[in-house]
Amino acid sequence: MMSEALETGTPSFMDRFPQEAAVVRASLISSFIALFLGAVFGLIQALHRTDVFRFLDSQYYYTVLTAHGVLMVVSFTIFFLVGVFTWATVRSLDRPLVDIRYTWAWYGLMAIGTLMAVVAILGGFIPSTDISADVLFTFYAPMQAHPLFYGGLAIFIIGTWLAGADYFRAWYAWKQEHPDERIPLQTFMVLTTMLMWYIATIGVAIAVVVFLLPWSLGLLDSVNPLLTRTLFWFWGHPVVYFWLMPAYLLWYTVLPSISGGRLFSDPLARVVFVLFLLLSTPVGIHHQYVDPGIAEGFKMIAMTNTMFLLLPSLLTAFTVVASMEHGARQRGGTGLFGWLRALPWRNPAFTGMALAGLMFAAGGFSGMVNAGMNINYLVHNTIWVPGHFHLTVGTAVALTFMAATYWLWPQVTNKPIFSRPIALAQVVLWFVGMALMSNAMHVMGLFGVPRRTAEPQYQGFDFVASFGSITELRMQLALGGTLLFLSTILFVSNIALSTGSPRMSGLGKPLSEPLSPAADSPKVLDNLTLWFGIAMVLVVLAYILPLASIITDSGIVDPGVRPVPMLVDAANGLGPISAVTDAASRVVAAVVGVVP
Amino acid sequence: MRDASPGGILLGSAVLFVVLWEIRSALGLLAGVDTNGTVFFVGTIIFVAFVAFGLSVGLFQVSAMIFNERRS
Ligand code: HEM
Numbered sequence: 001m002m003s004e005a006l007e008t009g010t011p012s013f014m015d016r017f018p019q020e021a022a023v024v025r026a027s028l029i030s031s032f033i034a035l036f037l038g039a040v041f042g043l044i045q046a047l048h049r050t051d052v053f054r055f056l057d058s059q060y061y062y063t064v065l066t067a068h069g070v071l072m073v074v075s076f077t078i079f080f081l082v083g084v085f086t087w088a089t090v091r092s093l094d095r096p097l098v099d100i101r102y103t104w105a106w107y108g109l110m111a112i113g114t115l116m117a118v119v120a121i122l123g124g125f126i127p128s129t130d131i132s133a134d135v136l137f138t139f140y141a142p143m144q145a146h147p148l149f150y151g152g153l154a155i156f157i158i159g160t161w162l163a164g165a166d167y168f169r170a171w172y173a174w175k176q177e178h179p180d181e182r183i184p185l186q187t188f189m190v191l192t193t194m195l196m197w198y199i200a201t202i203g204v205a206i207a208v209v210v211f212l213l214p215w216s217l218g219l220l221d222s223v224n225p226l227l228t229r230t231l232f233w234f235w236g237h238p239v240v241y242f243w244l245m246p247a248y249l250l251w252y253t254v255l256p257s258i259s260g261g262r263l264f265s266d267p268l269a270r271v272v273f274v275l276f277l278l279l280s281t282p283v284g285i286h287h288q289y290v291d292p293g294i295a296e297g298f299k300m301i302a303m304t305n306t307m308f309l310l311l312p313s314l315l316t317a318f319t320v321v322a323s324m325e326h327g328a329r330q331r332g333g334t335g336l337f338g339w340l341r342a343l344p345w346r347n348p349a350f351t352g353m354a355l356a357g358l359m360f361a362a363g364g365f366s367g368m369v370n371a372g373m374n375i376n377y378l379v380h381n382t383i384w385v386p387g388h389f390h391l392t393v394g395t396a397v398a399l400t401f402m403a404a405t406y407w408l409w410p411q412v413t414n415k416p417i418f419s420r421p422i423a424l425a426q427v428v429l430w431f432v433g434m435a436l437m438s439n440a441m442h443v444m445g446l447f448g449v450p451r452r453t454a455e456p457q458y459q460g461f462d463f464v465a466s467f468g469s470i471t472e473l474r475m476q477l478a479l480g481g482t483l484l485f486l487s488t489i490l491f492v493s494n495i496a497l498s499t500g501s502p503r504m505s506g507l508g509k510p511l512s513e514p515l516s517p518a519a520d521s522p523k524v525l526d527n528l529t530l531w532f533g534i535a536m537v538l539v540v541l542a543y544i545l546p547l548a549s550i551i552t553d554s555g556i557v558d559p560g561v562r563p564v565p566m567l568v569d570a571a572n573g574l575g576p577i578s579a580v581t582d583a584a585s586r587v588v589a590a591v592v593g594v595v596p
Numbered sequence: 597m598r599d600a601s602p603g604g605i606l607l608g609s610a611v612l613f614v615v616l617w618e619i620r621s622a623l624g625l626l627a628g629v630d631t632n633g634t635v636f637f638v639g640t641i642i643f644v645a646f647v648a649f650g651l652s653v654g655l656f657q658v659s660a661m662i663f664n665e666r667r668s
């Protein structure tokens with residue numbers, strides 16, 4: 001074992017809150033099962049689309065890709081999130097949840113919803129059944145899935161809503177006992193994130209429950225693909241912050257302690273989470289820059305909002321690095337850069353999170369390319385885009401989660417990690433594998449190679465590489481994907497083997513207090529109602545006109561969109577006010593038609 | 597005298613490999629210089645292996661040279 005003593009003598013989370021620890025364990029295990037299965041599908045498609053090894057017919061590619069996408073970005077990330085949030089809320093409020101049966105109920109709903117969706121997806125491999133959901137994780141109409149898929153998604157989301165309510169209940173109970181105290185930082189982060197989630201999921205809930213589910217049940221003849229897409233992306237951008245916020249929570253509140261120091265500033269951390277609550281949602285249209293039927297002006301607004309969103313991430317980069325430096329100097333590090341050596345690089349939890357942060361910086365840069373309306377055209381729907389988000393959700397989030405597990409797992413199981421050297425090798429392997437895979441994806445994307453394609457060579461068509469060759473890049477992608485798969489195996493088996501470690505007591509790791517404490521921040525930061533209200537107003541401002549003009553131009557459930565207008569509607573003789581009233585009257589008419 | 601731990605060498609080699617290998621893409625995309633892929637790859641591996649070996653046997657003490665200080 002490494003030099004740091006394993007037992008600190010502090011009671012662990014499991015010692016103090018055994019019932020909550022069981023929920024955290026269940027959530028994390030569900031998350032890791034999804035990660036493992038997702039990695040299997042990831043490897044299959046990485047080898048398939050590069051033509052290194054194909055054992056499935058290309059017709060199944062979308063089944064594989066849907067399974068990979070849904071398992072990774074819905075199941076793996078969100079199960080981990082509820083695990084971490086449950087831990088963080090209970091730990092920072094220092095009190096148990098109000099009713100553990102309620103807690104198991106939302107976990108159960110999430111598990112059932114996931115199973116339904118996964119069964120529907122895997123049905124795609126068995127042509128003799130009529131169950132399938134080859135619709136990718138974006139489930140754009142007119143691609144249609146079996147109702148089981150949409151139903152599962154809906155149940156899963158209801159589960160997350162109830163989870164959020166659980167955290168609010170715990171906070172409310174705590175507030176009765178501590179009337180004049182500031183919300184503890186971790187709880188503050190959990191609550192603001194869940195508020196953002198409540199706003200964001202309005203979009204996907206309407207898309208799924210009002211349109212896609214009834215349509216796949218045969219109750220609706222058609223849906224308006226542009227409308228359901230827009231509602232999807234209303235949720236689809238904020239969801240990326242939903243993945244990211246637990247990673248930020250860990251960077252802000254755990255990483256400084258692991259580095260041996262203290263968080264630089266509690267108030268700054270609160271500001272960052274408030275900014276994400278405000279700005280995450282009114283930007284979704286930046287995923288629809290090439291969608292016909294949405295005026296350019298609205299896309300321009302989404303782009304501007306997106307650029308503002310850079311601010312909280314830059315603030316985070318500053319605070320996290322400053323806290324790490326503080327930790328290193330506490331450990332005796334000196335010099336302009338010499339302090340870097342004093343960081344605990346042998347600790348896999350630290351190294352994993354630091355590498356994740358490093359890759360996030362790279363992902364941020366390619367994200368800015370995606371966000372620019374004009375350069376987006378260059379990379380849109382090319383494999384550059386998966387190259388980008390494997391750095392963000394696929395590494396900044398995924399690697400942080402894995403690294404944090406090495407720190408958190410012993411505290412919710414009272415068993416040390418099976419092997420810390422293997423854990424260190426695992427995070428380093430992920431870094432190398434992802435550098436290769438993501439680099440190849442970015443470069444191929446610039447050469448025009450499409451994403452979501454089983455045979456991107458397009459029979460008889462050659463892409464032109466401006467340097468090297470497409471073959472070389474394909475090999476690089478396949479090699480990177482293979483290393484990532486191996487890294488996942490190392491992670492999952494290390495955790496699985498840890499169940500055989502001897503049970504110990506006193507594995508708790510206390511978290512240090514911020515240098516600038518909560519008392520330094522203005523009270524208004526803790527006014528969640530205010531921020532929620534402003535966030536709602538911003539969302540309404542950003543979405544009312546685009547949604548109104550979509551409904552006015554192409555109806556609520558009418559298929560087909562005219563490829564115009566590409567200008568702000570007012571220029572087409574349609575005033576914003578009349579657009580909204582017209583759309584509203586259509587919605588009213590539709591509702592009245594359904595509810596006689 | 598050894599200056600680097602096995603964990604540090606592993607991590608350092610990984611980062612060095614990634615940095616060197618990304619240079620090839622940067623050269624190709626930004627400067628329009630096409631390097632030979634195989635040679636670049638093998639060269640990168642050899643260089644990284646050399647650095648890792650050198651550090652592990654104490655041939656050089658990079659950190660001490662660059663930062664001009666030693667961890668007590
Ligand atoms: C085991 C490591 C992984 C490998 C080998 C891998 C491989 C791939 C490949 C090759 C694609 C592109 C397929 C295509 O567009 O044709 C892809 C897509 C994707 N990956 Fe991964 N990936 C891995 C891990 C992850 C992780 C950790 C996440 C997120 C947490 C993730 C999320 C996604 C998503 C959302 C897509 C897009 C699916 C779609 O286009 O519908 N992947 N992956």
Ligand SMILES: [Cu+2]
Nearest residue numbers: 236237286287
């Ligand atoms: Cu986005």
